[in-house]
Amino acid sequence: MELPVISNAPAEKSGGCSASGCGSAPEALAHLPEDIRRKVQDHPCYSEEAHHHFARMHVAVAPACNIQCHYCNRKYDCANESRPGVVSELLDPEQAVRKVLAVAAAIPQMSVLGIAGPGDALANPRRTFATFRALAEKAPDLKLCLSTNGLMLPQYVDEIARHNIDHVTITINCLDAEIGARIYPWIYWQNCRLRGVEAARILIGQQQKGLEMLAARGILVKVNSVLIPGVNDAHLPEVSRTVKAKGAFLHNVMPLIAEAGHGTWYGLTGQRSPSAAELQALQDACAGDMAMMRHCRQCRADAVGLLGEDRGAEFTLDRIDAMDIDYAAAMARREEVRAALLGRLAAARTPAVTEAVTAAARPVLMAVAAKNGVVGEHFGHAREFLVYEASPAGVRFIGHRQAARYCGGADRCGDGDAAPESILERTIAALAGCEAVLCAKVGIEPWGRLEAAGIAPNGEHALEPIEDAVRAVYAEMAAAGKLAQAAAERKVA
Template sequence: MLTIAKSAGCASSSCGSSAKPDEMDSAVWEKIKDHPCYSEEAHHYFARLHVAVAPACNIQCNYCNRKYDCANESRPGVVSEKLTPDQARRRVIAVANEVPQLSVLGIAGPGDACYDWKKTKATFERVAREIRDIKLCISTNGLALADHVAELADMNVDHVTITINMVDPEIGAKIYPWIFYNHRRHTGIDAARILHKRQMLGLEMLTARGILTKINSVMIPSVNDEHLIEVNKWVKERGAFLHNVMPLISDPAHGTHFGLTGQRGPTALELKTLQDRLEGGAKLMRHCRQCRADAVGLLGEDRGKEFTIDQISDEITYDASKREAYREVVARERGDHVVAKSEAVATVKAAGSSKSLLIAVATKGGGRINEHFGHTTEFQVYEASQRGISFIGHRKVEQYCLGGRGADATLDSIIAALKGIDIVLCAKIGDCPKDQLAEAGIRAMDVYGYGYIETAISALYAAEFGSEPLAATA
């Protein structure tokens, strides 16, 4: 039996324990405090690495086409190079040596981590022997999950993501053409019924073991969008820690069945509306970036091109110094951020207004407004209301400023992506894009550059709905 020793971890002061929410169990906080996918707060500070060691898959999804060598695409199932377990070990060490924010190693395919189990297990064995404090997690469709729960627990894998898009096999038959189970292919409702039973069994077994589960669900308009309310109930009853509802990606260029048959994905407003309806059920994750199966870095960025296997020495060794130093810095920063966020939420609630603001923020991480408008490729979106300040999602955009100049067509697409946003906050913005955003009814400002996001939002909200009106520009 394989046993990977639990990390002794770092002292609580060096891991940012001061950021623990009052209502959260301490044992749960220890598991999620530096996991960027399981904690919205942690995603500002910590990075993940996916290694593409598991290409084989046992189901076919109508939204998936696992292409390779697509370095400019950012979607699940896509990788630039498949790795052996030994190559994956080298890549993890290379990233850990150069990306101090790294805290999590995940295996998310490009097929299924549980179906291609020997490679998944071998990779975890090799990495855990050398980097003992890295968190290990997998993503799976759940069909083969129950067969490996005991081994996952033995390896101290305490985070598992399961993609569950249905609990009604008739709806499942519209999403999954076939599955491969017990040495044969099943199709239609029969396939969906088997998949559903296996997914629920795997989830229940993980909950019984105390392993945290995140449920990913792809929102497919007119197929399972309304049904996801029922999915949310089922997974909550079976102990899921988070439910992540993601938009369908259905560009025909990707060659998926849904893309080629014209099935559209949801708009940002449709996604938010469904997520809002799910409040009160299983806890929602809203900061997902639908990462590639070989993603590297903070959520929202991908540094994979820096760590292709041809750039990494066969003799590479792990150096923990950068990661250890970074965690000391983060501990102090997170403590300050928590205090600032608490004060900001109190300010917003004290305004006593029933109105809300949607604010898009250009950020490179750290919970600060620290990205130039022209350099960002996504905006993080926050809502300020009488309930406080909440992160509600992100809007991906094309980079506006390339080679020192902005492109009008790109700005038009950014404005379209920011539909419904009231205010844009960034570290710097030029007069031209600011004026064009204003013409579209979006105020953009850089006066809060490099400050905490929540502090700026609270000042804007108080000025807008408190005793002093907010100026048209800043």
């Protein structure tokens, strides 16, 4: 099969960033029972802490979908795209298994294999479960997970349990069918295409039933929601409360990605995406109810590697065929790496205490150009920035901002010559709200532009662990009297 397709489900798993501990990670999941924490400690999509170190991959064996979402365009195919659902190479189950084994041999940090599309995992049950069945036999150490829109979930819960799949992600954008009708134009249900509120009601009912059934079987459920301003934003805190009550252990609110160039209904009708501040505010509003995930990179359905990176191009089928792999040795190597990483993580957990800062100091957002858990990236090389909030209570991870994100549509596709000027402008705009940016180095030109934008460039903490560096900069700001000013006044001052 050679399919360039696109998908529906906003991906959940995602790709590699760069820090050592995204701040809040251990606390965010601290309320969970010990057995669940053990299950997710090496899962990059569920544990903020793990995502800096453990890798995942998605295999694109599930091209078909049984619903349409207004944020998805099944026709879109672009090598420069990194949205969920976009893939370059569709695989049959046998090819997928070969690819997984090759990747898991080359990347011993790999702990998770997921099926997330490019359509819906459970709209392709034969291909999905054939892949899981073979992998459970050949690489029993890998955690298996799938993501689904939930329409066919109740029907397949038993089969999911039988294949020892212990993590499932359901995309739930609403509980209210009237809102659903503004997100889902149709579903394929019992041999018919259904539309409108009736279709949304069925989909929502199946999602909720599937969630309850999974929870009853002890299978971990994460819920993904796409934040669509003006459509479901006010409704998502209720979604969060409800899915928590029904047993979901983590809620991942992701920003809508909508641009006219993507050819989606939302993109073409002018529906806007949320700002980083809106996303954060909503995640904070939901956080009172349950653990929120903030490190999702909305990765592709064929992503490979750490969250935030994609090494898929290294593992095309022709390349895999040329590899000589000792599968048993690879599995033993993964076990060694896993044990070493978990040991390191346990040792590195340090209490977040900020000295020298008075309790009245205001919180400050800082962006970090991170690599492998330290302030390790050059400003100009960073593809994304991690955003941390420093406050008298400590340092917590807030989210990530893309330096120069998705491709700008067909007219600009593949064009590597965008003016550096405009890239810098876009990056600075992406850092809105941050008062400092920590990186290994910054050039003179961006330095001046950052300062002019009220974002202090800082290269003093190169190669220091992220949270230590953020804490130190916060203390420096306190010592300089900058924390007494209100954030709004600081530019003028």
